[in-house]
Amino acid sequence: MDIKSVEGLVAAGLVQHADVLRPVTEKYAVGITPDVLALIDVNDPDDPMARQFVPSAAELVTTPDERADPIGDLTHSPVEGIVHRYPDRVLLKAVHVCPVYCRFCFRREMVGPQGLGTLTPPQLDAAVAYIADHSEIWEVILTGGDPLVLSPRRLREMMARLAGIAHVKIVRFHTRVPVVEPDRVDAAMIAALKASGKTTYLAVHANHPREFTEAARAAMARMADGGIALVSQSVLLKGVNDDVETLAALMQAFVENRVQPYYLHHPDLAPGTSHFRVSIARGQALVSALRGRISGLAQPTYVLDIPGGHGKADIGAARIVGSEGHYSVRDWQGVEHVYPPPAEDAD
Numbered sequence: 001m002d003i004k005s006v007e008g009l010v011a012a013g014l015v016q017h018a019d020v021l022r023p024v025t026e027k028y029a030v031g032i033t034p035d036v037l038a039l040i041d042v043n044d045p046d047d048p049m050a051r052q053f054v055p056s057a058a059e060l061v062t063t064p065d066e067r068a069d070p071i072g073d074l075t076h077s078p079v080e081g082i083v084h085r086y087p088d089r090v091l092l093k094a095v096h097v098c099p100v101y102c103r104f105c106f107r108r109e110m111v112g113p114q115g116l117g118t119l120t121p122p123q124l125d126a127a128v129a130y131i132a133d134h135s136e137i138w139e140v141i142l143t144g145g146d147p148l149v150l151s152p153r154r155l156r157e158m159m160a161r162l163a164g165i166a167h168v169k170i171v172r173f174h175t176r177v178p179v180v181e182p183d184r185v186d187a188a189m190i191a192a193l194k195a196s197g198k199t200t201y202l203a204v205h206a207n208h209p210r211e212f213t214e215a216a217r218a219a220m221a222r223m224a225d226g227g228i229a230l231v232s233q234s235v236l237l238k239g240v241n242d243d244v245e246t247l248a249a250l251m252q253a254f255v256e257n258r259v260q261p262y263y264l265h266h267p268d269l270a271p272g273t274s275h276f277r278v279s280i281a282r283g284q285a286l287v288s289a290l291r292g293r294i295s296g297l298a299q300p301t302y303v304l305d306i307p308g309g310h311g312k313a314d315i316g317a318a319r320i321v322g323s324e325g326h327y328s329v330r331d332w333q334g335v336e337h338v339y340p341p342p343a344e345d346a347d
């Protein structure tokens with residue numbers, strides 16, 4: 001059974017002191033699936049799986065540069081559920097629930113039972129109409145929340161609506177499901193993700209090689225065999241994957257499972273997540289160590305979402321200059337931004 005409360009965490013032996021965590025769980029959603037629970041080593045106080053999913057009192061600590069909407073979704077939202085940050089693509093956030101709740105989530109103020117909820121039928125109509133009205137939109141990225149919490153019937157309906165928009169060529173899903181709830185990935189779901197005339201991509205979110213269980217590998221194989229192109233997304237997280245051995249094994253695991261390494265995200269300035277953040281200098285050192293160590297097939301792009309909604313920048317090296325605490329990063333339009341932003345700019 002899924003764990004969704006502090007009582008559930010105590011009953012599973014994942015935490016001892018419910019009272020300490022109650023202020024955290026009142027603020028941020030909890031979700032641990034049986035597949036994730038099976039991966040947690042309760043005897044290891046530094047277990048990287050526990051660190052990703054079990055709430056901690058450290059989440060009550062916020063820093064001045066953290067913000068409720070760290071990557072500026074709301075700045076670029078013309079209608080409910082749509083984020084139109086770049087000309088050729090939009091995010092379509094139909095749901096704001098997930099099978100698990102990652103403790104470092106960049107949308108932690110928006111997801112969960114107290115989050116933004118699921119789009120109502122009229123809101124979804126308006127979001128689809130927006131996409132249909134903007135012929136420059138080549139790609140629709142379903143994210144949230146985790147879109148694969150939707151039933152195959154709902155996914156099929158969504159794809160059918162997008163299939164009716166000729167200028168949309170690519171539909172991409174961002175999901176944790178193949179890793180945290182792999183048995184949901186069945187023939188009905190895979191069929192529902194495809195539509196005539198559209199190419200389906202699916203970005204698999206995983207952060208540690210232990211997430212590649214036999215069941216997760218089988219789920220990814222079913223998707224790849226079913227004609228879905230798979231790419232990776234991971235977050236660089238202190239105490240989870242901020243060493244070269246773990247990162248190398250993670251990227252190799254993606255490639256072994258036909259998931260093309262894509263993004264390694266620098267952790268966003270989400271509230272209560274400073275215990276996960278590594279320095280950019282450390283991230284750059286890790287990424288360049290990967291380059292010398294593992295195949296070119298297994299190299300991710302190290303990216304920073306520039307706070308305020310200015311989009312992603314490749315921070316592997318060239319587009320960011322400065323030193324810790326005083327970086328200048330160039331966005332995709334060539335505009336320079338100070339990182340971290342001044343505290344008075346925070347929400």
Ligand code: SF4
Nearest residue numbers: 098101102105145176
């Ligand atoms: S699955 Fe994604 S959206 Fe959901 S909690 Fe994790 S990081 Fe956030």
